[in-house]
Amino acid sequence: MTEEWLLDRSSTIPLFQQICDRIVEKIRNGEWPVGTKIPTQRELARRFGVNRSTIVYALDELTADGLIQSRVGHGTVVVNNTWNVIASSRSHDWGRYVAAGAHQPNHQWIQIINKAEEDKAILRLGTGEPSPDLLPAHTMLHSLQSRGDVLSLSYSEPRGSLRLREALSRYLLSKGIKAAPSSILIVSGALQALQLISLGLLREGSTILTESPSYLNSIHVVQSTGVRPCGMPMDKEGLIAGRIGPMKRQTDAAMLYTIPTFHNPTGCLMSASRREELMRVCMHERLPVVEDDVYGDLWLDASPPAPLKSLDREGLVLYIGSMSKSLGPGLRLGWVVAPEPVIDRLSDIKMQTDYGTSALSQYAVAEWLETGLYDKHLAGLREELRRRRNHMSTLLDRYMQSYAEWSLPQGGFYIWLRILLPLSVRKLFELALKEGILLHPGSVYDPGLGEPYLRLSYAYASFEGMEHGISRLAALIFQLGGKQ
Ligand SMILES: Cc1ncc(COP(=O)(O)O)c(C=O)c1O
Missing domain, CATH: 3.90.1150.10 (Aspartate Aminotransferase, domain 1)
Known part of the structure; x- marks a missing residue:
């Protein structure tokens, strides 16, 4: 067999595809102009050293692409050599696939x-x-170099590095949140927390109440799992708690998502009394709350009222935090505090999704929390x-x-x-x-x-x-x- 007909049998490209490519090449460079009668199936099978069925499959593809045609009494001939046909016949139509994917496109x-x-x-x-000039890149690099002995490059525990969860447990206590390391899950940013909650805890077609406007509408993680956000009115003190009960009953809402502290996009800070009222209502309605506190550390005038989670005596609040807005969004590091069955469910999905958050980021954040560098x-x-x-x-x-x-x-x-x-x-x-x-x-x-x-x-x-x-x-x- 000459090199001209040699196929690469170690390639991941199927043999029939290699044969198609070889024939297209001959048509394109004029070796086989329009009208050329191409070798018989038997002859091609011999030259390429493959079964006849592989040749039949390849020729069917080229016929469907409009490049060759079988004519009774004339064998198979080249009928088209225009670049358009060749180009379009070679490029796969990904449009159908792109439109079919489950996740909604971005806004x-x-x-x-x-x-x-x-x-x-x-x-x-x-x-x-x-x-970028507000982020501590140089100090971070230095701190990463200092304690190579405790850096593990292995996969971490399903809930995330224990060292980091212990450090977070102490950090959360300073906000009035009592969270044992076993009720903390490390995630790759708050956004992943939202995705895990939607995938793991909410049924398709269910409703999630939220402030109107809300960050939740600017991403489609919740919507892509078939969950519908339903906007609720706010005033200067935040979400109007008195509206939650009627809206929950009207929409049969499964959860409430709120950003009580320095709300995105309004900047609103929910007052302490509104927080208490909201918790009373949600406990009465048995409505679980997702508290997104990614801006909680960024108070400028006075420290904000304690998080909703600190008022939660019934395990109703799923609390989300992140290092993105303070230490670096590129770390992709956040956390969820929740009752253990919820943490188990979310960490199980997370393990199936990415085997855990970057060990390097977990190490860096643990180091910054422990040494006081973060404060x-x-x-x-x-x-x-x-x-x-x-x-x-x-x-x-x-x-x-x-x-x-x-x-x-x-x-x-x-x-x-x-x-x-x-x-x-x-x-x-x-x-x-x-x-x-x-x-x-x-x-x-x-x-x-x-x-x-x-x-x-x-x-x-x-x-x-x-x-x-x-x-x-x-x-x-x-x-x-x-x-x-
Ligand atoms: C309210 C809110 N939650 C979550 C996120 C996502 O944060 P992360 O980078 O931790 O995924 C953002 C980012 O803009 C946000 O504003």
Whole structure:
């Protein structure tokens, strides 16, 4: 057999596919122009050294692609050699598969935002992560080098590293949460916690109550498991607790998801009395609560009221925390505190999903919690975020007075800006993007939002960036809103 017909029998590409490729190559480079009668099946089988059935299979593929045809009395001939046919016949139609996948695609705005963020020069006015210069990369590197003796690169326990869970148990106690290491699960970010809860605890078609607007609407992890978020009204003190009971009964809701501390996207802080009322209602209604506390450490003026979990005497609250907003989103490290049967269920799914969170991240966070490095870092971060929040506040007062309303958050990252002029936020987003300014439209967090809102963040842009961004934003709002 000459090299021309030699197939690679060790390849993972099936033999029939290699034969198709070889014939297409001959048609494309003109060895077998249109009208060529190709060798018989028997002859091809001999040349390639394969069974005739493999040749029949390959020729059927090429016939279906429109490249060859069997003609009675003439054998099989080449009928097409155009690049289009060859190209389309070779590339698989993945579109059908992409549309068929169970997970919903990201929100259209979020897809555009994620793409735009690849451009390092873009000015991010709404981003939900701390700017890289607020993250302690150098100290982290140094701390990783210091104690190689306790770093394990093996898979960790199903619930996550015991050392880290013990450190978290002490850290949570400082918030009033009593959690034994056995009731803590380490996860790869709070987002994974939400996914595990949806997959492991909620039935398809069930309803989850949440604030309106909510971060939950900007991602589709819950929705992709067939769970429907149902928006609930808020006031200055947070979710209106009195509405929970009637809404639960009306929708037969299975859970409540809330971000009581420095809510995303409104920045709202739920008052202590509202927390107590909410817990009373949920205990009365037997409605489990998911408390998302990823911004809890980022208070700027005074420490917030104790988490809902600290008021929970019945094991009703599933508490979620994360290092993403304070120490580094790239660590992909968060935790869930819950009753043990829930932790068992979630950790079992997590083991089937990723065998555990990165050992390196778990080691780093345990080290930072144990040595006090985390507390020290937090103190500096709060100081810096306070300066940034105050700067953005000054800029909004200067440029935005006539165009918008907002209230200043006591922590977290966000200012929820209500634009007073009638305009299309889509147009505003597009115009700003043309100028290199990236915005977060309010409708991402509440699809039913009737008025123009933006989520602003003071955590990412530089001081100069904020100044430029807010002044240009005001100009664009004026331009689109048409009147003062
Ligand atoms: C309220 C809230 N929960 C969860 C997350 C996800 O955090 P993580 O990076 O820990 O997955 C975010 C991130 O924006 C958030 O704002």
